[in-house]
Amino acid sequence: MGLVEAIKRAGVSKQFLPLISIAIGIAIGVVYLTEFDLKQGVLVGTILGLSASGLYSGTKNTMEREDK
Template identity: 55%
Template sequence: MFEIYDVALIPLIVGLVQVLKTMGLSRKFLPLAAIIFGIGGGIFYVYPDDIKGGIIVGIMLGLSSSGLYSGTKNTFEKQGECDS
């Protein structure tokens, strides 16, 4: 069963995507990377015995992490515009 502490994978995924970004991965592939990391976490950590459940939860984790990343980025960019 998906537990509340499994949500801790989201910041981990954000961090892994950030590493890929600093390594030069194109920005247009970052959301896809987040979903792939999410699916990997869903299959191997959350639901190791249920591939379908792991994929579904992994997609949710990946989409949540890409939303967290873009929301944070947009917040800081807008704040920088206001400071000028």
């Protein structure tokens, strides 16, 4: 989530953030979590990326509702 937020603040369009989140998740999954097992790393990384994207979106929506 933090990496995607930093990328967003760098000026990347919001429409690309979910894809960036998944790509970062896959990279972390392959390199760090599964020690270069490609199939398992892609699966775990996709889940990580989607989870981070959903968590960010859910938190953002919750915060917006509180402000109104």
